[in-house]
Amino acid sequence: xxxxxxxxxxxxxxxxxxxxxxxIEAAKQAGVLIPxxxxxxxxxxxxxxxxxxxxxxxxPKVMPSCVTTVTEGMVVHTQSEKAKDAREGVLEFLLINHPxxxxxxxxxxxxELQDFVFQEGQAGTRYDYPKRFNPVEDFGPDILYVANxxxxxxxxxxxxxxxxREPVIECMERGDRAYIxxxxxxxxxxxxxxxxxxxxxxxxxxxxxxxHKARAWDLDKTAxxxxxxxxxxxxxxxxxxxxxxxxxxxxxxxxxxxxxxxTGRRHYRWMNRGDRVEAPLVRLDGKLRATDWDAAxxxxxxxxxxxxxxxxVLASGRASTEALGWTLRLLDGKPVMAAVKVPxxxxxxxxxxxxxxxxxxxxxxxxxxxxxxxxxxxxxAIGAAGSAGLVILLDAELDDAEVAAxxxxxxxxxxxxxxxxxxxxxxxxxxxxxVEENGTFVNRDGRVQRYMQARSAPGMAQPAWxxxxxxxxxxxSGRAAPGTGSEAFAALGxxxxxxxxxxxxxxxxxxxxxxxxxxxR
Amino acid sequence: MGYPHPSHPKETVVLSQYFGDAGARSxxxxxxxxxxxxxxxxxxxxxxxVTEEVKASGLRGRGGAGFPTGLKWSFMPxxxxxxxxxxxxxxxxxxxxxxxxxIMRWTPHQLxxxxxxxxxxxxxxxxxxxxxxxxxxxxxxxxxxxxxAYAKGALGDNVFGSGTRIxxxxxxxxxxxICGEETAxxxxxEGKRGNPRIKPPFPAAAGLFGMPTTINNVExxxxxxxxxxxxxxxxxxxxxxxxxxxGTKLFSVCGxxxxxxxxxxxxxxxxxxxxxxxxxxxxxxxxxxVIPGGSSVPxxxxxxxxxxxxDYEGIQEKGSMLGSAGFIVLDDSADLxxxxxxxxxxxxxxxxxxxxNCREGTAWTVKILERLLKGEGKPxxxxxxxxxxxxxxxxxxxxxxxxCAAPVMSGIRKFRADFEHYLAGAKSPALVA
Numbered sequence: 001x002x003x004x005x006x007x008x009x010x011x012x013x014x015x016x017x018x019x020x021x022x023x024i025e026a027a028k029q030a031g032v033l034i035p036x037x038x039x040x041x042x043x044x045x046x047x048x049x050x051x052x053x054x055x056x057x058x059x060p061k062v063m064p065s066c067v068t069t070v071t072e073g074m075v076v077h078t079q080s081e082k083a084k085d086a087r088e089g090v091l092e093f094l095l096i097n098h099p100x101x102x103x104x105x106x107x108x109x110x111x112e113l114q115d116f117v118f119q120e121g122q123a124g125t126r127y128d129y130p131k132r133f134n135p136v137e138d139f140g141p142d143i144l145y146v147a148n149x150x151x152x153x154x155x156x157x158x159x160x161x162x163x164x165r166e167p168v169i170e171c172m173e174r175g176d177r178a179y180i181x182x183x184x185x186x187x188x189x190x191x192x193x194x195x196x197x198x199x200x201x202x203x204x205x206x207x208x209x210x211x212h213k214a215r216a217w218d219l220d221k222t223a224x225x226x227x228x229x230x231x232x233x234x235x236x237x238x239x240x241x242x243x244x245x246x247x248x249x250x251x252x253x254x255x256x257x258x259x260x261x262x263t264g265r266r267h268y269r270w271m272n273r274g275d276r277v278e279a280p281l282v283r284l285d286g287k288l289r290a291t292d293w294d295a296a297x298x299x300x301x302x303x304x305x306x307x308x309x310x311x312x313v314l315a316s317g318r319a320s321t322e323a324l325g326w327t328l329r330l331l332d333g334k335p336v337m338a339a340v341k342v343p344x345x346x347x348x349x350x351x352x353x354x355x356x357x358x359x360x361x362x363x364x365x366x367x368x369x370x371x372x373x374x375x376x377x378x379x380x381a382i383g384a385a386g387s388a389g390l391v392i393l394l395d396a397e398l399d400d401a402e403v404a405a406x407x408x409x410x411x412x413x414x415x416x417x418x419x420x421x422x423x424x425x426x427x428x429x430x431x432x433x434x435v436e437e438n439g440t441f442v443n444r445d446g447r448v449q450r451y452m453q454a455r456s457a458p459g460m461a462q463p464a465w466x467x468x469x470x471x472x473x474x475x476x477s478g479r480a481a482p483g484t485g486s487e488a489f490a491a492l493g494x495x496x497x498x499x500x501x502x503x504x505x506x507x508x509x510x511x512x513x514x515x516x517x518x519x520x521r
Numbered sequence: 522m523g524y525p526h527p528s529h530p531k532e533t534v535v536l537s538q539y540f541g542d543a544g545a546r547s548x549x550x551x552x553x554x555x556x557x558x559x560x561x562x563x564x565x566x567x568x569x570x571v572t573e574e575v576k577a578s579g580l581r582g583r584g585g586a587g588f589p590t591g592l593k594w595s596f597m598p599x600x601x602x603x604x605x606x607x608x609x610x611x612x613x614x615x616x617x618x619x620x621x622x623x624i625m626r627w628t629p630h631q632l633x634x635x636x637x638x639x640x641x642x643x644x645x646x647x648x649x650x651x652x653x654x655x656x657x658x659x660x661x662x663x664x665x666x667x668x669x670a671y672a673k674g675a676l677g678d679n680v681f682g683s684g685t686r687i688x689x690x691x692x693x694x695x696x697x698x699i700c701g702e703e704t705a706x707x708x709x710x711e712g713k714r715g716n717p718r719i720k721p722p723f724p725a726a727a728g729l730f731g732m733p734t735t736i737n738n739v740e741x742x743x744x745x746x747x748x749x750x751x752x753x754x755x756x757x758x759x760x761x762x763x764x765x766x767x768g769t770k771l772f773s774v775c776g777x778x779x780x781x782x783x784x785x786x787x788x789x790x791x792x793x794x795x796x797x798x799x800x801x802x803x804x805x806x807x808x809x810x811v812i813p814g815g816s817s818v819p820x821x822x823x824x825x826x827x828x829x830x831x832d833y834e835g836i837q838e839k840g841s842m843l844g845s846a847g848f849i850v851l852d853d854s855a856d857l858x859x860x861x862x863x864x865x866x867x868x869x870x871x872x873x874x875x876x877x878n879c880r881e882g883t884a885w886t887v888k889i890l891e892r893l894l895k896g897e898g899k900p901x902x903x904x905x906x907x908x909x910x911x912x913x914x915x916x917x918x919x920x921x922x923x924x925c926a927a928p929v930m931s932g933i934r935k936f937r938a939d940f941e942h943y944l945a946g947a948k949s950p951a952l953v954a
Binding site for chain 2: 045046047048049050051053060061062064067085086089090092093094096097126127129151152154170171173174175176177178
């Protein structure tokens with residue numbers, strides 16, 4: 001799109017947009033949302049739903065705003081009789097065969113058909129014939145197709161064809177017999193196929209995982225970042241009664257556009273685990289006993305102070321940048337070997353979007369750790385643990401061999417999950433997970449992105465940075481630990497130069513790429 | 522000659538001169554009848570000269586839209602650096618129309634020659650002839666003629682030694698009416714579902730396989746042969762009324778007439794003569810209605826038909842359209858509501874299902890008409906049909922939806938009594954057996 005600007009008027013509001021912009025996008029700048037179904041900014045525009053028809057002065061008939069590009073001096077009306085009649089007609093046609101089973105439909109409350117009919121549809125119907133019926137079809141591991149609700153917008157077809165490039169679904173039959181069909185013996189099992197559920201404007205393509213779990217209006221939605229890999233896709237965490245029930249993509253045109261992979265989508269059950277460490281545990285008389293935070297922080301400061309050999313930090317790739325930075329700040333002046341554990345998997349790209357894939361590194365903050373001074377040489381750090389003066393486990397999940405390697409050392413656990421194998425620890429500090437705190441991750445391209453607290457922390461759990469900073473404060477005279485995640489982040493610049501001057505506020509909801517991007521790798 | 526009956530003296534026989542003459546089907550037979558002279562003449566001209574000649578002739582698209590052919594050709598980019606394509610639309614599926622089939626059946630080389638001239642004019646090295654799937658006989662004859670044309674050097678890498686390369690391929694349709702819509706046709710050739718595309722981009726900018734493409738009807742391309750042979754001035758002179766409508770046109774006449782068939786008439790010929798004299802009503806019958814342009818156009822009353830002149834403007838003046846000139850003539854024995862229902866059912870069956878208004882509107886229209894014919898209609902149904910027709914007109918990507926609405930809306934407007942007959946409780950024997 002060229003930067004040459006075109007001026008036009010939409011519903012009386014003058015806007016200037018780049019040449020080549022479709023009316024529907026220009027309207028957004030005028031604060032006008034033109035109702036639409038088939039149009040989606042990340043897909044081609046076929047102009048088939050006919051919902052976005054607008055009245056353009058001097059045009060012989062109503063024009064589809066999704067494919068009609070702006071021209072200089074164009075005057076567009078979305079609320080004229082002509083435009084409203086056109087939309088009302090389309091809504092009536094869309095509803096004649098729609099089952100109107102909103103009370104049992106997962107999409108209700110976030111359904112574009114419901115929204116627009118409520119907004120400007122007719123109260124009754126003139127159609128008094130039996131409705132078309134087709135059975136529900138199983139389309140894949142997590143996807144059901146409810147044909148009766150389908151409005152044939154073909155967003156799903158276009159996603160699989162243009163973006164996933166695995167065209168296994170297609171519009172079948174013709175006329176009012178048409179439905180979305182799937183190739184024989186094929187399934188919607190592409191690693192990114194789940195996006196068709198989000199793309200579907202109605203409740204036709206639905207997730208088996210989410211089926212009947214919640215009504216849309218009962219969900220609390222929180223902006224977050226996916227923890228599935230180092231891509232750092234922006235997501236929305238949906239919770240119901242403090243339980244995470246769904247992960248959905250959140251638009252970020254520079255990272256993941258409107259998509260997330262199925263691995264990321266499924267990666268939420270661990271957030272709801274019940275076997276959490278809920279109180280600080282300190283070793284007294286050979287046994288771990290529950291205590292309060294004051295005692296726990298004092299003990300942590302003492303253990304760090306007493307350490308005679310090098311301190312080994314074993315961090316999880318899911319630890320926040322704040323936690324990683326403040327843990328090292330606590331160890332300032334000590335010989336430290338810090339490593340981050342990043343599980344590996346196969347890469348699964350989304351062909352239609354450049355630089356978007358489920359990455360090999362299956363943790364969200366490996367790059368944040370490297371930036372903070374952690375090494376990727378996990379094996380070396382594990383090897384050094386046996387002879388370390390102190391081992392700090394920053395919520396890293398250890399396999400049995402790794403447990404054996406750290407068993408002999410003095411061990412401090414920043415922990416989310418109870419682990420009987422590590423019963424010999426000196427101190428266990430209950431910390432929060434990504435959905436229970438505010439923090440940041442740095443993705444593989446050096447983009448720093450915020451995530452927000454989506455549910456309450458269990459028991460006495462606190463963010464790991466709060467714990468590390470609290471113990472650090474005890475060794476300082478007159479220097480106070482940060483009180484909020486934002487303060488904790490703002491202070492990181494002192495020890496991590498790449499982050500100097502950055503604040504949570506500046507990152508906004510879509511993050512910012514560091515100028516030294518990639519330098520940490 | 523003539524087929525299925527000898528030409529009427531009032532016909533102007535150009536395209537249909539060899540209808541019924543099987544000897545014209547072979548390459549040699551066609552050459553003996555003056556064939557391939559036009560192509561040779563064209564090859565000696567520049568492509569632009571050919572285009573100008575066609576422009577000057579006033580030839581307009583015979584597929585239905587009536588767009589000036591030479592002008593269409595001139596939209597093709599020069600020096601685009603991309604391959605250009607010519608598509609010949611032989612997917613003649615419009616109910617009531619059967620002229621292209623006869624051209625292909627009797628004079629396949631006439632079409633091949635026309636295609637070759639057009640391909641040369643637009644700089645296309647490849648031409649696809651998209652033949653309706655049901656036309657098995659026409660396809661067989663066309664394929665045989667194509668093979669012969671290659672063998673005789675009229676097609677191939679070096680057409681008649683001119684150095685010009687023209688390839689021609691037959692692509693068979695699979696039975697979808699909508700594939701006669703030019704962009705759906707291109708999708709179909711590409712192996713995709715035959716859905717019409719949104720325009721712009723127009724085919725001349727991005728058509729078949731995304732390349733500059735011209736698409737012309739069979740009759741249009743066949744006419745080009747005669748324009749080249751006999752000159753634009755001669756063709757332009759074939760005009761009885763409006764100078765914007767020139768040349769001859771094949772009129773397919775079917776329905777309740779005594780002599781159904783194709784009639785080749787000079788543009789501007791009185792419709793009255795075509796119906797009463799050439800095709801003729803059956804003895805003792807009176808004219809009830811005429812659908813002149815294939816089934817997609819508004820229905821005409823006898824008064825409108827009798828006063829109309831058969832060209833693009835003449836029929837438009839009387840509230841309908843020339844379209845493909847497939848005349849469906851109905852006499853006083855016809856049940857107009859039933860006929861309209863049959864047409865609507867056709868469109869509902871053939872809707873590609875892309876656009877909401879068409880997918881749902883055509884099917885709903887059929888349901889209402891069906892109920893009406895069963896004697897179960899409601900007084901509000903006619904208004905509803907009109908309203909649905911309004912919502913189906915000018916709102917979709919292609920005009921299939923408009924085509925369904927046209928006969929219904931014009932039928933209710935002009936033949937309301939027929940509908941009220943059913944509202945009063947009459948039942949159609951065809952639906953209530």
